[in-house]
Each structure stands twice: as C-alpha cells, then as structure tokens.
Amino acid sequence: MKLMRVSEALKWVLLVWLAVVIVAAFFYVRPAEGFIGESSRIVFFHVPMAWIAVLAFLVSCITSVMYLRRRDPKDDIRASVSAGLGLLFAVLATTTGAVFARIMWNAYWNWDPRQTSITILLLIYAAYLALRGAIDDPERRASLSAVYAILAFVTVPFLVFVVPRIYWSLHPDTIINTRGSNEFDSRYTQVLMASLVGFTGLYVWLYTIGCRIESVRQRRRQEVL
Amino acid sequence: MSRLLAEALAVAAKDLRTEFRTRVALNALGLFALTVLAAVSYTVGPYRISAGDRPFLLAVLLWIVVFFAALAGLDRSFVKEEESHTAPLLRLAASPTAVWLGKLGFNLILIYLLMAILVPLYCILMGYTIQLIGGFVLILVFGGYALAVITTIIAAIIARALTRGALFSVLSLPLLLPLLIFLIQGTAGAADGTVETVTNTLRAVLSMGGIMTIVSAMLFPVVWTD
Numbered sequence: 119m120k121l122m123r124v125s126e127a128l129k130w131v132l133l134v135w136l137a138v139v140i141v142a143a144f145f146y147v148r149p150a151e152g153f154i155g156e157s158s159r160i161v162f163f164h165v166p167m168a169w170i171a172v173l174a175f176l177v178s179c180i181t182s183v184m185y186l187r188r189r190d191p192k193d194d195i196r197a198s199v200s201a202g203l204g205l206l207f208a209v210l211a212t213t214t215g216a217v218f219a220r221i222m223w224n225a226y227w228n229w230d231p232r233q234t235s236i237t238i239l240l241l242i243y244a245a246y247l248a249l250r251g252a253i254d255d256p257e258r259r260a261s262l263s264a265v266y267a268i269l270a271f272v273t274v275p276f277l278v279f280v281v282p283r284i285y286w287s288l289h290p291d292t293i294i295n296t297r298g299s300n301e302f303d304s305r306y307t308q309v310l311m312a313s314l315v316g317f318t319g320l321y322v323w324l325y326t327i328g329c330r331i332e333s334v335r336q337r338r339r340q341e342v343l
Numbered sequence: 344m345s346r347l348l349a350e351a352l353a354v355a356a357k358d359l360r361t362e363f364r365t366r367v368a369l370n371a372l373g374l375f376a377l378t379v380l381a382a383v384s385y386t387v388g389p390y391r392i393s394a395g396d397r398p399f400l401l402a403v404l405l406w407i408v409v410f411f412a413a414l415a416g417l418d419r420s421f422v423k424e425e426e427s428h429t430a431p432l433l434r435l436a437a438s439p440t441a442v443w444l445g446k447l448g449f450n451l452i453l454i455y456l457l458m459a460i461l462v463p464l465y466c467i468l469m470g471y472t473i474q475l476i477g478g479f480v481l482i483l484v485f486g487g488y489a490l491a492v493i494t495t496i497i498a499a500i501i502a503r504a505l506t507r508g509a510l511f512s513v514l515s516l517p518l519l520l521p522l523l524i525f526l527i528q529g530t531a532g533a534a535d536g537t538v539e540t541v542t543n544t545l546r547a548v549l550s551m552g553g554i555m556t557i558v559s560a561m562l563f564p565v566v567w568t569d
Contacts, residue, residue, distance in 0.1 A: 245514045245516075252504040254505065258503060258569055261565055262500050262503060265496075266500060268562060269497075269558060269562070270518060273517070277520075
C-alpha cells in the first residue's frame with residue numbers, strides 16, 4: 119500500500135520534472151554557437167532518446183541472459199517489453215536526428231556512421247520482434263529470442279565504437295561546444311542531465327506498465343486454455 | 344576432445360554426402376552468385392566505372408554478391424534436418440558442440456567453394472585489379488569465416504521457427520552489416536594498395552569472428568536442445 123502511494127507520487131514528480139525540462143530546453147538555454155539557428159535545442163530530446171534506445175537494448179540483453187539462467191517466464195516478458203520500448207525510442211532518436219541533419223547538413227539522411235549504427239539498431243529490434251512473432255511455443259520463443267538478443271548485443275560495440283572510429287563522421291561529439299563560456303556550459307549540461315534523468319524515469323514507468331500488462335495478458339491466455 | 348572432433352567430422356561428412364546427393368544448397372549458392380554476377384557484369388561491365396571509383400565500387404558489388412549468395416543457401420544445413428525430421432536422431436547421436444562444429448565446417452566448405460569460383464571470375468569479368476593479393480586473400484579467408492560463424496547460429500535459430508525463408512535474411516543482416524562494412528573497406532584498401540586499411544580491417548574482422556565463435560559455442564546448446 120505504501121509502495122503504491124510512493125509510485126503514485128513519483129508519477130506526479132515525473133510529470134512536473136519533464137514539463138520543467140521542456141520549458142527549460144526552449145527558454146533557459148541559449149542556442150549553442152556553431153549551430154544554425156535554434157537547431158542545437160533538439161539535443162535535449164535527441165540525446166535522451168538515443169540513450170534510452172541503447173539502455174532498453176541493454177536491459178533486454180541482461181534479462182535475456184537471466185532468462186537463460188533461471189528460466190523464469192517473467193524475464194522473457196521483461197526482455198520483450200524492453201525491446202518494444204527500445205524500438206519506439208530508436209525511431210524517435212532517428213527522427214530527431216534526421217531533423218537536425220536536415221538543418222545542419224542540408225539532408226535528412228546521408229549514411230553517416232552514427233546514422234548507420236542507429237539504423238542497424240532499429241533493424242535488430244525489428245528482427246528480434248519478427249523472430250518472436252514467428253515461434254508459437256512460448257518456451258521455445260523465449261529461449262530462441264533470448265539467444266538472438268545476446269548475439270545482437272555482441273555486434274553493437276562494433277557499430278558504436280569500431281565503425282565510427284575507422285570511418286569519418288559528421289556527428290558532433292557527445293558534448294558539443296566544449297570551448298563555450300562557462301555559464302553557457304553549465305546551463306547546457308544542467309538541462310541535458312535533467313532531461314536524461316526525466317526520460318529515463320519515463321522509460322522505467324513505461325517498462326513497469328508494459329511488464330504488468332503483458333503478465334496479465336499471459337495469465338488470461340492460460341485461463342482461457 | 345578427440346571424440347568431439349571425430350563426432351564433428353562425422354557430422355560434416357554426413358552433411359557433405361547428403362548435399363552432393365541433392366545439391367540444394369550448392370545450387371542455391373552457386374546459381375544465385377552466377378546469375379547476379381552475369382547481371383552485374385552485363386549492366387556495369389569493366390569500363391563503366393571511372394578509374395578513381397573502381398577499387399571501392401567494385402568491392403561493394405563483390406561483397407553484396409557474396410553476402411546475398413550466402414543468405415540464399417547457408418540456412419540449408421539446419422533447415423534440412425528439421426524438414427526431413429532427422430534432427431531428433433542427430434540430437435541423440437552427437438553432442439551439441441559437435442553438431443555445431445560439424446555444421447560450421449560444412450558451411451565453411453560451402454562458402455570457400457563459392458569464393459574460390461566466384462572471386463576469380465568476378466575479377467576477370469569486371470577487370471578488378473588487386474594491388475595487395477596477399478591481403479585480399481586474408482580478407483576473403485577471415486571474412487568467409489566470420490560470415491559462416493554468424494550464419495550458422497542464425498540458421499540454427501530459424502530452423503526452429505515457423506516462417507524460415509524470410510526470417511533467415513531478416514535475422515542475419517543486422518548482425519552481418521558491420522562485417523559487410525569492414526570487408527568492403529578492406530577490399531577497397533587491398534585493391535588500391537593501402538596497407539593500413541587492410542590491417543585495420545583484418546583486426547576488426549578477426550575480433551568479430553572470434554567473439555562470434557565464442558558466443559555461438561556457448562549459446563548453441565540452448566538453441567539445439569530447447
């Protein structure tokens with residue numbers, strides 16, 4: 119009961135937090151130097167989306183490993199819910215990135231190494247969900263998709279670290295404008311960090327709701343059978 | 344250890360024997376590659392691409408032909424077992440690791456056979472001159488190995504699913520794309536003679552093949568026995 123009240127309160131905190139982040143992203147921070155117009159503001163939404171797309175993938179992989187060790191159906195639910203959310207956030211990260219690319223580089227898409235890696239992440243999510251759809255037996259579906267999630271996770275470091283290192287990229291470094299004035303930098307970092315925390319909170323919330331819905335659905339299916 | 348190797352060799356030999364009876368995978372791989380090669384060489388030919396673009400663009404075409412030919416035939420090794428209902432017997436007869444090693448060996452033979460025929464033919468038909476022959480051969484050998492490792496474990500996964508044909512490329516491509524990028528850059532480097540690109544590529548491809556080997560060896564028993 120007490121836990122319920124805490125989580126209820128946390129939802130309101132999250133609402134206020136995200137509202138403040140959005141307002142701050144547009145009014146508190148000045149546009150970064152070296153970027154056309156107001157385009158740098160998109161970073162407060164683009165970076166958290168990309169972060170969560172990767173975080174969701176990490177969660178999916180960890181729960182997959184846990185499933186293979188403990189064989190608890192709940193771990194499989196966790197992995198699939200996190201993959202579904204990851205797909206959503208990866209789409210959002212790609213879209214916000216493309217909008218930024220249109221303004222800065224005059225093209226929505228140019229197969230920059232960063233764009234390539236997010237595309238492959240999208241493909242991995244889609245393939246994972248396609249595999250889940252193609253297997254009827256729940257236990258087999260759980261273990262095979264867990265194996266695929268782990269295999270896919272192994273290739274991600276190559277995409278994120280090796281490909282952009284070897285080949286040239288237009289993508290700004292993870293923290294842009296490191297030489298700007300101190301005041302600007304601190305405001306910039308404050309909002310970005312707050313945004314990261316806020317969207318991670320949103321992810322956790324969506325994730326717990328998703329897990330609960332999915333376990334209710336499975337219980338119903340078992341009752342019907 | 345020697346028993347494991349003997350079992351693996353037996354699995355690979357059995358696969359080769361049944362393959363030469365029906366030639367399903369060989370036909371799929373070889374004919375696909377030859378058809379695409381004919382189409383590419385007819386439409387692009389040796390002189391359509393300007394000299395500056397040749398090393399890179401011809402590397403792209405070469406690896407696209409190899410990868411898609413591999414995707415057309417390398418799933419047979421496991422799908423065949425499920426379709427002819429021989430998988431349960433194989434599960435009884437050999438340990439999972441031996442089965443995996445045997446199937447990997449079979450896929451390796453297929454892919455190297457494909458490369459041995461396709462690559463010289465491609466170089467002749469497209470007029471593709473390679474400056475660093477040794478580096479190019481190493482790229483082919485290690486690239487073929489990494490390709491075989493990844494497709495073997497994916498084939499094992501999709502053999503247990505319902506819609507096999509389409510799933511194989513859908514599941515393989517995201518895992519193969521980084522490899523494809525490395526191999527194309529490395530081959531372009533071998534063609535125009537930059538040693539640094541070739542060594543960087545070999546390092547990346549080797550590490551990827553090695554990691555994939557370890558992970559699939561660990562995960563294959565789950566796929567095979569569940």
